[in-house]
Structures are given as C-alpha cells and as structure tokens.
Amino acid sequence: MSSLPLAVARRHRRGVRHTLDVRVSPYAYVAPFLLLFCAFGLFPLAYTAWVSLHDWTLLSDEHAFVGAANYATLLADGYFWNAVFNTLSIGVLSTAPQLVLAIWLAHLLNRPLRFQTLFRVSLLLPNVTSVVAVVVIFSQLFGRDFGLINWVLSWFGAGAVDWAAGTATSHVALSTMIMWRWTGYNALIFLAAMQAVPRELYEAATLDGASGFTQLRRITLPMIRPTIVFVVVVSTIGAMQIIAEPLLFSASSGAGGVGASGGPDRQYQTLALFVYEQGFTKFDFGYAAAASWLMFAAVVLVAGVNYLLTRRMRGGLA
Template structure:
C-alpha cells in the first residue's frame, strides 16, 4: 500500500504554500521577578565574599594606610602627632646601626629555622604517607607542638637553654663538652631561638606536605615500581616534582613568618630586648623598642613597619613569579623515572 506524504495530491503547477512569518514581533517584557533573579545571580557571589573584604578593610587596610600616615609625621607616644617630616623617619631608621643588626639577626634566625624545618617536615610527611599503624595518632601527634601557646614554648626553651643550670648545658657536660653561652653568644642565641621556631612549626608544615602527597596520583607510583624504582627514587622522581608548588608555598610562608618573628625572641630573655648587645634582636622587636620602648617614637616605629612590609611585598612578588612559572609548566613532566634508572 502506498504511503502518502503531506505533499501528496498537490499538482506540479500548484502555487507554493505561505512562507514563514517575517513580521517583527514586539520585544518580550521581562518581569520584576525575572529581573530580580538575574541581579541575584550576578550579585550574590560578591555578597557572599563581602564580609571578608569588609573585615579586611577595617582591620587590615585601614591600619596599613594609617601607619603610612603616621610614618611621615613626627609622632611621639606621649606628645601625640607633630609636624609633617616626609621621609625623614625612614632616613633616621636606615641610618641606625641597630636596625641593620636587627635585620641581619632576622635573616640569620630565618635561615637556621626554615631550612631544617622544611627538610624535617617533608621527611616526616613522607613517613606519615606510608601505611602505618595508628596513622591518625601519629598525624595528630606532630600537630601538638603547634597548638601549644608560644609563651609557654618560649619560657620552657628559655630554661632549657639557660646559660647556668640549663638542661642543654647539663647534657653537654655529661658528654664532656664545655657549656655554651646561649644568651651571650650571638650565633648560639640564634640557634636556640631557631630551635623554638622549628619545634612549633615543623608539625604544621608536615601536615601541609602530607595533604599534598596524598593528592599525588597513585598510578604514578605504580608506574615507578614497574620501572624498577625504589622508595628513594620514587620520592625524588615522583613525590618532589608533584608537590613542588607546595614546597614553594611553605618556603615563602616560612620566610614571611621568620621576618615577623617576635614572641620567641621577646620571651627568650625577659630581662632585656634582644640581649645586652642586641645579639638576637629582630626587626619586629626593634620596632617594639622604637615605638614603645626607649625611644617612644611612633613615627619611626611606623617607618620600620613599612620597611618590613615592603620587604615582605618583594618576597611575595618573587613567590608570585615562581608560582606562575610552576603553574604554566607540565607538573607531570619528569615525574616518571626512566626505565633502568
């Protein structure tokens, strides 16, 4: 039986049917509810994040700008605001040898603390990444020093590193070594303060490294095992390339924290500010001494704060450039060890 199409029966000479309607139609009016919904989609993300920026403007941005205003005025703790002096406060700070000594001490303590801290933290994270019994207990155990109050840590380590009757010097005497002047010698005081910093922050950085290691795809390790790579080779050829962005993050944050160190150096010896010869005074402790200590000069103290801020900004820019270079490269390149390596 033949199937008839819609055009069946129409003659070849019949005129075609009417074409599509090309008459312009009036624009459809959007109701208030739809318009409100569109605005809600556009504005709601900014409203959700606005509390952070409001709090940052009140507690971060405004004090920063106000500190810049104070730094260009003669401002005394007792007398209040004085006349405008421009960059004279900055010139006075840079001309003081104590500032340069404090800056040198700050970088020395940072090097003695950050380098061992990063190495020990990444080693502990590699151990915790293995199949250990009671893994949660060990992972929480490394975080215990971080939750201890800095004041308590400083007081305890201040007694451990006491020049006389200190526990560390007693141990050195047992093994036949001479006692160390932890508060008198400049380098020894830096080692003692760096030990306190390492005690507090190594566990925290360990957990960050551990989180990064657990995000590494397991198939990379399986491929490395097939290629005959051992544990050490897997660590340097698979783990380290995959977490290098985290390593950069830890190094930069440790640098910023080292530049702002205050609690440990302030409580290392409560009798003075950085020792008799300022042998362990840091930049923040120097700022405290200038603003609230002997000089009581808020203008110079604000100048010290801004100099430290600019140093941190430079390090932050270096961090941005390094991170951008890492993000644009292939994170998997070089991760798999060569066969027979």
C-alpha cells in the same frame, strides 16, 4: 485575556530577581569581609604610612610633617640593620631545616603505618602549645648552668655554653623553638598534597626497582611543587615577623636586657621586635611606623625572591 499581562509581569519580575541574584549577590556575600578588611586592614595600613611621614610621639600634641626623614634616619640606624641581620639569620636557620624535616615526616606518614591517625594528630601538638610555654621550656633546655643541652654536650667534653649571650648560639636556640612549633604543621600540609599523588605512579616505580628515596625525588617532590612554593612563601613571611620567641627568651633564660632589646647586646632583636621597641617602649610612633613599612617592603621582597627561586626548582626536581 487579562491573565496574559499578569503572566508577563511575573516573568519580568522573575527575570529582574534572577539578574539581581547573579550580579549583586556575589558582592553582597563578600561585602562583610571587604568592610572588615577596609576598617581593620586597609585603613590602618594607610594611616601607618601617614604617621611614618611625621614626627609623631606619644607626649607631643603636635605632629610635625618631616617627609622621608624617618626613613633616612632608619637607614642610617645600626640597630635597624642589626635587626635585619638577626631576622634573616634566624629565618634561614629555622625555615630551611624545618621544610626539609617536614617533607621527610610527611613522606614517612604517607606510607601504611600502624596508629597512623595518632601520629598525624601528634604533629599538631607543638603548634597548639602556647608560645609562652614553648619559650619557657626551651629556655630551660638551653640553660647555661643546668640546661639539658649543655649536660649532653658535656658528655663530649664541651664546656657550658651560654646560649642566650652569643649571637650565633641565641639564633640556634630560637630557631630550634620555631622549628619545633611549626615542623609538624607544615608536615601535615605536605602530607595532604602527597595523598593527592596517584598511587599508580608509585606502583609503577616500584616495579621498575626505584627505591623510596628515588620515588621521593622523582615523583613526590615534582608532584607537590605548588604546595612547596606555598609553604616556602608562607614560612618566609612568618620568619620575617618573629617577635614572641625573642621577646620572651631573655626573661625565661635569665639573661640581661630583658624586654624588647633582644638581649643585652641586641644579639637576637628581630625586625618585629625593633618595631615594638620603638613604638611601645620609646613611644616614637613615627619612627616605628617607618620601620614597619620598611619591614613590610622587606617581607614582600624576600617572599617574592623566595617564590621565584622556588619556582625555578622545577628544572631541578623534574
């Protein structure tokens, strides 16, 4: 008779452990990430918003509260709007061709090829290459006097182009660097999505006489639409945060205005580079924090619009 209460007690303890395991364990598993996110993500984000409301410079001991004055000054700053234009221009020039080329490369690699693994691994080489090395090499390719690009253009009678001096030419040069680094990476993402498309669809389309381009347009693109939306949104966010390429381009190309100004006439200063200049060159942290929050709002807005537009591709691709 004494064993019955003991069995009930054991069953009760097992029930309590099971309840705790089901209800508490998931929170314990995600707790390390949440703690790190709050410490290094959420708190800096909130603290930056607080700093943006103050006249906060490195050399001052007191930080006067100025409210939205930093934002008002920023919206009237011509250099800020120049950085917005440069960011959008470089982003469009690098993102749109990059995605088209990535889909085309993925479509080619989705077919039976010899040395298929070698080609797929090769697509990642630009992405794992140091951005400093990429900028140095491409700056030499786009050099005014001895650059390979100008040498090729001279075959067609074109004069030497100072790629780092003009707005349009510098944007083309920077966009080429970004495309070279990220096209292969995005192509592998598209390739993974294409391999999940049922082969029976292609076999049926082949029997119906559909060409490779028709199969790509009618089968592949509609089937990988969620992946296209993901890549477009992520690429847009990345394009809005470009900083390393323009920061190093002046020094590597030998142009004036080396540093965070983005060229002697700020012809390729991006938003991220503008924030860097205000915070770590001029040490105006309040102004830089306000610029970073407007940059954050711009990233959310552009990514949201891009997401909605890409979702509407559904009717056009079907």
